[in-house]
Amino acid sequence: MKVLTVIGARPQFIKAATVSRAIKEHNEENPDRTINEIIVHTGQHYDMNMSDIFFEEMDIPKPGYSLGIGGGTHGAMTGQQLEQIEKVLLKEQPDWVLVYGDTNSTLAGALAASKLHIKVAHVEAGLRSFNMKMPEEQNRILTDRISSALFCPTQTAVKNLEAEGYSNFGIDINIVGDVMYDAALFYTERAVKPSSIDDLDLSDGFVLSTIHRAENTDDRDRLSEIVSALNQLHLERPVVMPLHPRTKKKLEEFGLKLNVKLIDPIGYLEMVYLLARCTFVASDSGGVQKEAYFFNKHCLVLRDETEWVELVDNGSNFIVGTNKELITSKGEEILRKELPGSCFGQNLYGTGDAAKQVVAFLNNKK
Known part of the structure; x- marks a missing residue:
């Protein structure tokens, strides 16, 4: 065949x-x-x-x-x-x-x-x-x-x-x-530390963020809110962001400054390394918000809706859109460890x- x-x-x-x-x-x-x-x-x-x-x-x-x-x-x-x-x-x-x-x-x-x-x-x-x-x-x-x-x-x-x-x-x-869960299980032991974070002290944890979706990057107001929120969170805990080419271009076009740890796009094994070790995730990616769950991490969904509604229903993920106050308040709540961990390990996938x-x-x- x-x-x-x-x-x-x-x-x-x-x-x-x-x-x-x-x-x-x-x-x-x-x-x-x-x-x-x-x-x-x-x-x-x-x-x-x-x-x-x-x-x-x-x-x-x-x-x-x-x-x-x-x-x-x-x-x-x-x-x-x-x-x-x-x-x-x-x-x-x-x-x-x-x-x-x-x-x-x-x-x-x-x-x-x-x-x-x-x-x-x-x-x-x-x-x-x-x-x-x-x-x-x-x-x-x-x-x-x-x-x-x-x-x-x-x-x-x-x-x-x-x-x-x-x-x-x-x-x-x-x-x-x-099949993404298959991949997470198989590749976890093969994870590789990104060399681009060697100069950063991550001993107290960090926030992993990705932004690439056109509805966010192409809208100056939405992107500005995300940037402002991530900059504020970075004052509490390092924010590490593999910078997507589209996002980089739009940041420059709109004159927005991300004061976080920006690194070049990384491979999957490096991404697995970061997912396994971060404190929580903030992303507009469909895949990353789900992968966060695989590694028992909460995720702030930087969108107005999600396909993975079961993760919102069980309390592991939170739809925060691009509202700065909502992003920062929920992020700080996670950092204070005020959320239960019982939402993980439910074999949803x-x-x-x-x-x-x-x-x-x-x-x-x-």
């Missing part, structure tokens, strides 16, 4: 690494029923620190195709990816196309396959922010609808699909857990074998 995996953005490399490893293990155990995986890297994120390093440190198979399509408007990017992925599909004729998450690469891969009547499997299906202004929300909804198999990380995701009538669509819906379940399903559908 041949599976074509489409990835293009940093979080997808992490997710794909778990499934690629499960495919490798399957092939070693079943030499008469091997799965041939071909990876297509669209190039949606392409930077040595944002892309190539992930393939190296996570032992992901090198892409069979690197399309080099990044930048530009959403429409232009998605259209170019659709055209180029279709050419690859016509050449390779895979049995399945495997896509992850909610990026333009995900939608382009799914749409190209669907129009050629090639089965699509969507990993991390069923997530909903209920904010249709988000490109990610548009991408994930459309991808779910044209897939043949949906792999959901949580029961909430399954309920979302059921509420939208998916039980009537003839699509296989599977709750397998979260499976048992760490989501990737194996995905591979087993594909193999059984051969």
Whole structure:
């Protein structure tokens, strides 16, 4: 059986690494029923620190195709990816196309396959922010609808699909857990300390922050509120931020000054090191707010909504938007250790074998 995996953005490399490893293990155990995986890297994120390093440190198979399509408007990017992925599909004729998450690469891969009547499997299906202004929300909804198999990380995701009538669509819906949890378990012992924090005394803990979402970076007022809040928190406890290129550009454009410990973008193993050792997390990333939970850390969600509602419901994460007072007050509350730790360890995202379940399903559908 041949599976074509489409990835293009940093979080997808992490997710794909778990499934690629499960495919490798399957092939070693079943030499008469091997799965041939071909990876297509669209190039949606392409930077040595944002892309190539992930393939190296996570032992992901090198892409069979690197399309080099990044930048530009959403429409232009998605259209170019659709055209180029279709050419690859016509050449390779895979049995399945495997896509992850909610990026333009995900939608382009799914749409190209669907129009050629090639089965699509969507990993991390069923997530909903209920904010249709988000490109990610548009991408994930459309991808779910044209897939043949949906792999959901949580029961909430399954309920979302059921509420939208998916039980009537003839699509296989599977709750397998979260492949990101698989990755966290596997790579924790391989974590690497970022050399860029060697000059910082973190013995009393630190706040880990990431900002990259366009709704925050492209809005001066929202970004200004976040900057002001993080600067204030930094006076209480060091704030460490791997600085995303988009955020760096907008800070300069708006004349905003982040007085925190800024470091260059880092690889996943370095991120795991920081997640495991920070005091809490403040982020607008969908993945990072969930990874914080994997490492028993509270997270301030710097957005007005989240797909991971179960983390808000259980008291581990807090939606604070870009309100400076709310960010700082909740952050200081965490620093004072006034929140219970009982919200952690509830096994919300499976048992760490989501990737194996995905591979087993594909193999059984051969």
